Amino acid sequence: MIDIVVRSAIPADLGSTRDIYAEYVRGSVATFEEEVPEPAEWRRRYETIREHGLPYLVAELPQAGSDISGIVGYAYCAPWKARPAYRRTAENSVYLAPSATGKGLGRTLLEALVTEAGRADVRELIAVITSTMDASLRLHRRCGFAEAGTLTGVGYKHGQWLDTVLMQRSLAADGSTPGT
Numbered sequence: 001m002i003d004i005v006v007r008s009a010i011p012a013d014l015g016s017t018r019d020i021y022a023e024y025v026r027g028s029v030a031t032f033e034e035e036v037p038e039p040a041e042w043r044r045r046y047e048t049i050r051e052h053g054l055p056y057l058v059a060e061l062p063q064a065g066s067d068i069s070g071i072v073g074y075a076y077c078a079p080w081k082a083r084p085a086y087r088r089t090a091e092n093s094v095y096l097a098p099s100a101t102g103k104g105l106g107r108t109l110l111e112a113l114v115t116e117a118g119r120a121d122v123r124e125l126i127a128v129i130t131s132t133m134d135a136s137l138r139l140h141r142r143c144g145f146a147e148a149g150t151l152t153g154v155g156y157k158h159g160q161w162l163d164t165v166l167m168q169r170s171l172a173a174d175g176s177t178p179g180t
Contacts, residue, residue: 004059005060006058006108006109013074017071020071020073020096029132029155030130030133032155034157049076049078052078052079053121054077055076055116055117056077057112058074059096060072072099073095075094077091077117088121088123088124090125091126092113110143131162140167140169141167146168151164
């Protein structure tokens with residue numbers, strides 16, 4: 001079992017989270033972004049998430065006795081859409097350093113994010129996942145997300161047209177309508 005600390009991100013963590021994200025921008029289709037955001041843009045995104053009262057978490061491993069240490073993943077919720085009617089819906093994102101995949105850290109991070117999203121009064125969580133990202137699709141299913149639909153050929157990256165799978169998880173356990 002890996003000893004992991006999941007905590008709220010602080011501005012000092014942004015270099016590490018940006019470095020993790022850069023791997024996915026450059027070498028995968030997990031994100032449709034094609035250029036790594038500049039540090040100022042990365043900080044602006046973090047601040048926007050925090051201004052909305054939404055969670056931005058990091059997964060950190062202690063250095064002793066591990067071949068990997070430091071910040072090895074992050075997850076956050078961002079506003080789903082700008083219109084006020086969507087204020088209780090958020091889109092989640094989870095990214096792990098390549099050295100940290102396949103160790104159960106993604107599930108730990110996503111479960112913590114779901115908990116924090118509920119505390120932030122989010123009612124519905126949406127995940128937009130490239131259809132070829134099997135591990136991410138499995139992770140979200142294990143954490144209670146259900147497929148809500150597929151958008152066909154909506155992204156073009158690394159010479160291929162890509163589909164996205166929309167997954168959704170309701171945080172309103174009793175089916176009630178939360179306040180506004």
